[in-house]
Amino acid sequence: xxxxxxxxxxxxxxxxxxxxxxxxxxxxxxxxxxxxxxxxxxxxxxxxxxxxxxxxxxxxxxxxxxxxxxxxxxxxxxxxxxxxxxxxxxxxxxxxxxxxxxxxxxxxxxxxxxxxxxxxxxxxxxxxxxxxxxxxxxxxxxxxxxxxxxxxxxxxxxxxxx
Numbered sequence: 441x442x443x444x445x446x447x448x449x450x451x452x453x454x455x456x457x458x459x460x461x462x463x464x465x466x467x468x469x470x471x472x473x474x475x476x477x478x479x480x481x482x483x484x485x486x487x488x489x490x491x492x493x494x495x496x497x498x499x500x501x502x503x504x505x506x507x508x509x510x511x512x513x514x515x516x517x518x519x520x521x522x523x524x525x526x527x528x529x530x531x532x533x534x535x536x537x538x539x540x541x542x543x544x545x546x547x548x549x550x551x552x553x554x555x556x557x558x559x560x561x562x563x564x565x566x567x568x569x570x571x572x573x574x575x576x577x578x579x580x581x582x583x584x585x586x587x588x589x590x591x592x593x594x595x596x597x598x599x600x601x602x
Contacts (some may be wrong), residue, residue, distance in 0.1 A: 472498070558570050
């Protein structure tokens with residue numbers, strides 16, 4: 441099996457079509473940026489994000505194809521966990537509002553905002569795995585517990601609302 445990272449969805453579709461025509465294995469996974477938070481600009485040249493309104497067509501592609509996503513930076517470099525870096529990649533009014541909604545929903549469900557941000561990914565209409573990093577075993581346990589958080593369609597709409 442093989443996967444791709446930071447490929448736009450039309451390129452993936454084309455590669456899948458060529459692989460099928462030639463009898464080659466299909467791409468097994470794609471690794472774009474995906475988070476409840478949208479970045480202000482890519483962290484480096486060539487990065488691809490499927491977050492936010494601008495990523496809607498890509499998410500539609502993933503929902504249709506069911507190609508698994510390995511979402512990198514799903515917590516926005518700590519933006520949802522209270523350990524955000526000093527850069528302004530995620531610090532926008534829209535993202536601050538998203539974080540506030542995640543905090544409100546977390547309080548309602550008796551979990552943490554970073555768990556809501558991860559649960560948001562796990563409730564997409566396509567398979568998503570989160571690529572996370574942490575410096576403590578306790579925080580990793582919390583990240584893993586996010587897979588047990590259940591969100592409704594109303595919760596998802598609330599998190600995405602402007």
